[in-house]
Amino acid sequence: MIYQGNAITVARGTKNGGDDIAMLTFDLKGESINKLSSAVVAELDEAVRAIRDESGLQGLVIGSAKDVFIVGADITEFHGLFEKGEEYLVEMNLKVHDIFNAIEDLPFPTVTAINGLALGGGCEVTLTTDFRVMGEKAKIGLPETKLGILPGWGGCVRLPRMIGADNAVEWIAGGTENRADAALKVGAVDAVVSNEQLETAALDILARANAGELDYQARRAEKTGPLKLNAIEQMMAFETAKGYVAGKAGPHYPAPIEAIKVIQKGAGEERARAQAIEAKAFAKLALTDVCYNLVGLFLNDQVVKKKAGKYEKQAKAVKQTAVLGAGIMGGGIAYQSASKGTPILMKDIKEEAIELGLKESRKLFSKQVERGKLTTEQMAEKLTYIRPTLSYGDFGHVDLVVEAVVENPKVKDAVLSEVEGQVAEDTILTSNTSTISITRLAQNLKRPENFCGMHFFNPVHRMPLVEVIRGEKTGDAAVAATVAYARAMGKTPIVVNDCPGFLVNRVLFPYFGGFSLLVEQGADFQRIDKVMEKFGWPMGPAYLLDVVGMDTAVHANEVMAEGFPDRMARDGKTAIQVMYENERLGQKNDKGFYAYEEDRKGKPKKVSDEQAYALVKQIAKEEKEFSEEDIVARMMVPLCLETVRCLEDGIVETPAEADMALIYGIGFPPFRGGALRYIDAMGVAEFVKLAEGLAEELGPLYAPTEKLRQMADSGERFYSTQAQG
Numbered sequence: 224m225i226y227q228g229n230a231i232t233v234a235r236g237t238k239n240g241g242d243d244i245a246m247l248t249f250d251l252k253g254e255s256i257n258k259l260s261s262a263v264v265a266e267l268d269e270a271v272r273a274i275r276d277e278s279g280l281q282g283l284v285i286g287s288a289k290d291v292f293i294v295g296a297d298i299t300e301f302h303g304l305f306e307k308g309e310e311y312l313v314e315m316n317l318k319v320h321d322i323f324n325a326i327e328d329l330p331f332p333t334v335t336a337i338n339g340l341a342l343g344g345g346c347e348v349t350l351t352t353d354f355r356v357m358g359e360k361a362k363i364g365l366p367e368t369k370l371g372i373l374p375g376w377g378g379c380v381r382l383p384r385m386i387g388a389d390n391a392v393e394w395i396a397g398g399t400e401n402r403a404d405a406a407l408k409v410g411a412v413d414a415v416v417s418n419e420q421l422e423t424a425a426l427d428i429l430a431r432a433n434a435g436e437l438d439y440q441a442r443r444a445e446k447t448g449p450l451k452l453n454a455i456e457q458m459m460a461f462e463t464a465k466g467y468v469a470g471k472a473g474p475h476y477p478a479p480i481e482a483i484k485v486i487q488k489g490a491g492e493e494r495a496r497a498q499a500i501e502a503k504a505f506a507k508l509a510l511t512d513v514c515y516n517l518v519g520l521f522l523n524d525q526v527v528k529k530k531a532g533k534y535e536k537q538a539k540a541v542k543q544t545a546v547l548g549a550g551i552m553g554g555g556i557a558y559q560s561a562s563k564g565t566p567i568l569m570k571d572i573k574e575e576a577i578e579l580g581l582k583e584s585r586k587l588f589s590k591q592v593e594r595g596k597l598t599t600e601q602m603a604e605k606l607t608y609i610r611p612t613l614s615y616g617d618f619g620h621v622d623l624v625v626e627a628v629v630e631n632p633k634v635k636d637a638v639l640s641e642v643e644g645q646v647a648e649d650t651i652l653t654s655n656t657s658t659i660s661i662t663r664l665a666q667n668l669k670r671p672e673n674f675c676g677m678h679f680f681n682p683v684h685r686m687p688l689v690e691v692i693r694g695e696k697t698g699d700a701a702v703a704a705t706v707a708y709a710r711a712m713g714k715t716p717i718v719v720n721d722c723p724g725f726l727v728n729r730v731l732f733p734y735f736g737g738f739s740l741l742v743e744q745g746a747d748f749q750r751i752d753k754v755m756e757k758f759g760w761p762m763g764p765a766y767l768l769d770v771v772g773m774d775t776a777v778h779a780n781e782v783m784a785e786g787f788p789d790r791m792a793r794d795g796k797t798a799i800q801v802m803y804e805n806e807r808l809g810q811k812n813d814k815g816f817y818a819y820e821e822d823r824k825g826k827p828k829k830v831s832d833e834q835a836y837a838l839v840k841q842i843a844k845e846e847k848e849f850s851e852e853d854i855v856a857r858m859m860v861p862l863c864l865e866t867v868r869c870l871e872d873g874i875v876e877t878p879a880e881a882d883m884a885l886i887y888g889i890g891f892p893p894f895r896g897g898a899l900r901y902i903d904a905m906g907v908a909e910f911v912k913l914a915e916g917l918a919e920e921l922g923p924l925y926a927p928t929e930k931l932r933q934m935a936d937s938g939e940r941f942y943s944t945q946a947q948g
Contacts, residue, residue, distance in 0.1 A: 226273040228266040230257070233274060237426060243281040244429060245274050250288035257289055259344040260297035261304075268322045274329065282429035283329060284422065285352060286336040292361070293345025298370070301518045305509045312506035316375045320498045323377050326351040327446065332432035332439040336421040337361050337412070342400065347374060350381040350446075353432065353439040355412040356424040357403045363411060366398040370521060371514030371894070373482040375505030380497040383486050384446050386410050388460040391486060396468045396479035450490040461487040475759055475894045478508055512904060516896030519942065520886065523879035523897070524715075530880070531706050531716050537699065538707035539649070541565065541622045547638055548628040549576045549611070552655065554583025555683030556625055559712045561608035562588070562684075568621065569611050577611045584609055587684055615645035623708055625677055627655040630778060635659065639674070640667050651704045653677035657728055657775075658782040661694035661721045672698035677705050678725060679714075680888055688887035689714040694721045717884045720874045723786025724779065726881065727888040729869060730898070732783045732791065733861035735776065736924050738764040739797040741857055742839060745847030748798070748816055749831065754854045759892025764858065765816035766829060768799060769809030777803045790923040801838050859901070860914050861924045866898035867931055870941075878941040899941040908935040 226233040230251040236242035247270060249257040257263075274283060287293065305312065326333065326348075333352035335341075341349050341363045349355050349363065357363065365374045365382070373379060374395060383391035386409040394401065403415040416424045432439045445451075452460065464483050472479045485504045489497030508514055544560055546553045549571035557580060560567040571577045588605060591597040597605070610617075618624075624646065628638050639652060646652070652674045654664055665671035676692025689709040693702055702718055709716035719726040742748050752763025760767075768776055776799050784792040802808075802815055809815030810827050817829035849857075866881050875881045882897020895901050902910045911927045912935075918925040927935075934940075 225277050226270045228270065230263045231266045231270045233270050235277070235280075237284075237422065243279055244426065245277065245280050245283045247274070247283060247285045248288050249286070249293055255289065256291050257287055257293040257345070258295060258297045259293060259348075260300060263297075264319060264322065271322055271325045275325065280331055281433055282331050282426075283326075283333040283352070284336060284425045284429070285326075285333070285348065286422070286425070287338055289339070291339030292335075292337045292341040293348060294340050295343025295345050295366075298518060298521055301370075301509075302515065302522075305515070305518075309506045309510060312509055313502045316502035316505055317499070319376045320502065323347065323351045324494070324498075327443060332429050332437075334425045334428050336425045337363060338418050338421060340400070343367055343374070344376050347376040347378045347381075350377060350385065353442045354425075354428045354437070356414045356416060356421055356428065357406060357412040358418040358421055359403055359415055360418075361403050362400040363403075363406050364398070364400040365395050366400065368396060368476075368478040368482055369398040369517065371476070371478050371511060371517040372508045373478055373485060373501070373505055375501060377498060377501070379482060379485045379501045379504075380489055380494065381446050382411070383450055383490070384448075388450060388452060388457075388486060388490070389464070392460070392464045392468070392483055395482045395486070396464070396472070398479075447494040449492060450486075452490060457487065457490055461490075475892065476513065477511065478514070481508055513894045516894055516900055516904070519896050519900055520883075520893055523883050526877060526879035527715060527717060527883050530718070530876075531710055534703045534706035534716075534718070535710060538703035539622070539700065541651075541704055541708040541711065543621050544568070544708065545570060545618060545621045545624045547571075547624065547626045547642060549580030550627070551579070551583055552679065552681065552683065553627045554580035555587070555681070556627060556655070556679060557609045558584040558587045559683050559714075561605050562591075563712050564608070565708070565711055566608045566610070568617060569609055570613070570615070570618075571611075572613065574613070577613070581609070581611060615642070618642065618645040618650075619647060621646055621650055623651040623653065623704055625653050625655055627679075630656060630658065630775070632659050632663065635664055636667050639664060643668055643670065649673065649700075651675075651701045653701075653705055655679050658724050658779045660723065661692045661697065665694045665696055671696035673701050675701045675705055676721070676725065677709070678727075680727075686888065687715045688727070688884060689716045690725050690727060690884070690888070691716050691718045692721055692725050693718060715883070715887055717875070717880050717887075719869075719880075719884075720872075722869075722872065722874050723782050726869050726875050726884050728779055729783065729786075729874070730862055730865045730885060731889050732780060733865045733924055734858060735764060735768065735780070735799065736791060736793075737858045737861045738768075739793070739799060740921060740924075741849065741854065742798040743842050745843045745845045746849050746854065747846070748835075748839065751854055751858070754851050755858055757851075758855055758859075759895060761890040768802075769815035769817055769819075769829070771809065772811050773799060773803040773808045773815055774811075790926075796842055798839050798842060801841055802835070805838055807835065807838070856913055857917065857921070859898075860910075860917055863898040863902055863910070864914060864925070864927060864931075867902070867928060870899070871928060871930055903940045903942055907931065907940060908938070911935040 233247045237244055251257050334354040335349040335352045337357040339361055346363050346365050365378045367374050390409045406412045407415050414424050431437045468479045485501050489500045543566050545568035546556045547570050549569050557567050557569045569580050588602045592602050628634055654676055661676045665674050668674055675697040678690040680686035680688055691705045706716045748765040752765050755763040807814045813819040816835050818832035819827040822828040869875050878899040882899050885891035885897055886893050914925050914927045
């Protein structure tokens with residue numbers, strides 16, 4: 224044994240004999256995956272020194288004993304490391320460069336055997352060796368820009384020299400995970416074999432390199448020298464890419480453009496200089512708010528997944544499901560279930576409704592075929608997982624039912640009581656309600672412990688969130704099974720307690736309340752939309768209301784006003800009610816705050832409509848200019864305060880879950896990290912001061928809670944650097 228650590232071993236010799244080859248194996252003890260924490264990087268340094276000091280070696284194979292190669296750096300360390308400042312980060316990266324360069328400079332050929340995922344720092348490890356062989360199902364990539372940083376351990380230097388500037392820009396700016404065939408095509412790897420053949424293929428490459436058949440020194444010269452592009456080629460490659468990437472990334476995500484600039488700046492330089500440029504740019508990005516929030520988002524996502532995983536372990540198997548109500552929503556739920564492999568019955572009382580549900584599912588599957596994600600045969604097979612029915616005939620074998628009929632308590636009561644009589648004693652019943660209390664819907668059920676909410680967001684196939692709502696009598700088994708089913712559907716389930724609007728709608732409607740107040744006081748709704756889109760929302764509030772539907776919004780608002788009259792009930796009509804009364808329902812009937820026309824692809828395109836302005840004037844007697852800061856404050860403060868209340872009321876358990884629900888459920892700007900991170904970023908005391916100022920003029924919707932005031936006084940935050948979630 225040349226070296227033995229907690230995560231890395233280096234042994235001499237291979238399974239097939241021959242003790243002149245060193246085998247460096249990543250196998251982090253006590254973990255199911257390999258990741259590059261500070262401790263693992265320190266071990267790698269020791270391991271490489273040990274290899275250098277060993278005599279008589281003719282080659283090195285780097286591999287992994289786990290199902291993955293290395294998933295990347297240990298992101299849980301990022302916030303703590305980044306707080307140490309720019310100088311520290313540059314120094315840290317240069318130290319890692321020294322270790323990686325030592326692998327690259329070993330006096331014999333080197334090869335990496337990539338099984339499973341090689342991402343981020345894991346991918347950068349593979350780039351240090353002369354050759355790479357890859358398992359057929361493995362994936363490789365540099366996703367750092369998705370965290371608001373760029374590859375800082377040589378990815379921006381080595382990859383462009385290996386696969387060309389244009390391919391490298393695509394990989395790095397896009398943050399893509401690339402399959403083995405794609406990696407082979409661009410030259411990122413030298414061979415693709417089955418996992419069983421990885422070691423044999425790696426040893427074969429070393430033998431050929433030592434025999435002079437493969438020139439490993441030429442490979443190194445290519446990676447360590449300047450990029451072979453003349454000035455005009457450089458300009459063409461980089462300037463064109465910057466324009467395209469800026470358009471896709473948008474103004475709030477600087478990392479993809481910064482990565483292109485780093486590749487460009489380092490293009491004419493030797494290895495050391497190019498790496499210094501990369502290290503400095505990494506450190507600068509690491510200290511941005513965007514990076515802080517995107518790293519926080521990743522950590523919050525881990526909290527949410529871990530909690531869902533615990534429920535999943537307790538859940539009974541959900542092998543057959545059913546959806547009641549075959550409209551657009553029911554069809555979307557049926558499609559999602561079938562597409563992920565869980566058979567589903569789709570029941571309705573009308574033949575036309577079933578046809579509509581099937582049509583919705585077929586349309587979504589056809590799009591998958593058009594995009595090359597499915598073959599026609601696969602689509603046909605997945606469609607067999609949806610069985611339409613007008614009767615309860617097969618409901619005796621169903622493990623879980625999703626009720627998705629109209630948002631009316633009486634109709635839901637009748638349907639839920641009826642289906643409870645048709646299913647087995649232990650079948651779980653769920654309701655896809657967006658506002659009606661689960662405790663209230665459970666009142667007429669014989670087995671309320673088997674009932675909970677399962678709130679999908681529209682469109683089902685696109686929106687990642689599912690709210691799993693626990694009523695007063697809901698049992699753990701019902702929650703566990705529903706979480707497990709949501710995960711099997713490829714969704715992110717977040718468990719919340721029952722209250723009007725649950726978590727997401729309860730938080731969204733104060734945001735709409737802020738919008739209504741602004742419009743009443745003379746703000747131009749189109750300008751509000753533009754300001755909030757500039758702030759980072761995918762669509763402004765007027766446009767969002769048109770998408771949600773004015774009828775849905777009015778109904779939900781009534782539920783909220785009844786539940787929280789002190790701050791959500793309103794005297795007089797709102798702009799939303801005026802639109803509804805004038806049958807301007809939004810995209811449902813092509814007119815709301817905007818009018819809608821079909822674009823070339825047949826999708827609704829919004830256009831300004833004078834009639835909408837005329838109606839708004841009924842409640843806004845004067846036009847008034849508000850600054851961008853005022854608009855943002857008046858929209859965001861109520862939303863953030865309601866999120867705080869949901870946390871204080873125990874509707875949601877952790878800040879991590881609250882923030883992820885808003886990002887996944889209503890498109891809260893990800894780079895801002897969620898409502899509670901937004902308060903932290905502003906400073907709790909500063910936020911309270913802003914809210915109190917607004918509350919004096921605008922009332923209880925803007926009033927901070929007592930607990931939040933106490934947090935402000937004691938300098939507390941929702942997130943500490945150490946404890947995420």
